[in-house]
Amino acid sequence: MPIQSGSLMLIKVGNGASPEVFATVGGLRASAIMLGNQPFDATTMESGVWRRLLGGAGIQSMHISGSGMFTDAASEETVRGYAFAGSVNNYQFIFANGDSVTGAFLVTSYDRSGDYGSEEIYALTLESAGAITFADA
Numbered sequence: 001m002p003i004q005s006g007s008l009m010l011i012k013v014g015n016g017a018s019p020e021v022f023a024t025v026g027g028l029r030a031s032a033i034m035l036g037n038q039p040f041d042a043t044t045m046e047s048g049v050w051r052r053l054l055g056g057a058g059i060q061s062m063h064i065s066g067s068g069m070f071t072d073a074a075s076e077e078t079v080r081g082y083a084f085a086g087s088v089n090n091y092q093f094i095f096a097n098g099d100s101v102t103g104a105f106l107v108t109s110y111d112r113s114g115d116y117g118s119e120e121i122y123a124l125t126l127e128s129a130g131a132i133t134f135a136d137a
Contacts, residue, residue: 009066011124013078014090022092022102025075026122031066033093033101062101062128064093065109067121076112076122083110088129098137104130 009031012022040057043050070076082089092102105126114120 008068008096010094011068011079012092012094013082014092016090020090022090023075024071025079026068026070028066028068028124030068031064034063036061036063060128060132062103062105062132063125064101064105065123065125067111067123069119069121079107079122079124080110080112083107091126095137100135100137101132102135103128103132 008027008029010024011026011028012024014020014022036059038059038061039053042052042054042057044052070079086106088104088106090103091105092100094100106129107124108127109123109125111123112120113122
């Protein structure tokens with residue numbers, strides 16, 4: 001895989017329809033994604049001194065955090081509303097190379113700040129709340 005420069009990651013929110021349509025609400029200038037695999041311990045007396053983990057049986061989760069700007073006031077209001085409501089909504093994250101992550105997420109942290117004479121920025125943390133789909137560009 002070639003080295004990629006950091007770039008804006010787009011955040012899109014689904015409308016809940018079938019088929020679901022995603023609308024861009026903002027972009028993250030700085031972002032971090034963590035895929036967690038909580039293992040299932042299958043160690044028995046026959047395992048001896050070594051732990052055995054059962055593949056494919058643990059719990060997976062995804063954590064996405066970053067900071068950036070909303071596309072407009074309505075987009076900020078939508079995400080802020082989801083954060084206040086504590087609701088699980090479908091999001092899509094588009095990387096600079098075209099790869100995407102889509103699934104249900106809960107906004108677990110929402111920060112909004114800005115300096116006088118500069119743009120307002122936000123910081124978000126989202127936790128997966130269901131199955132996640134990764135698609136290559």
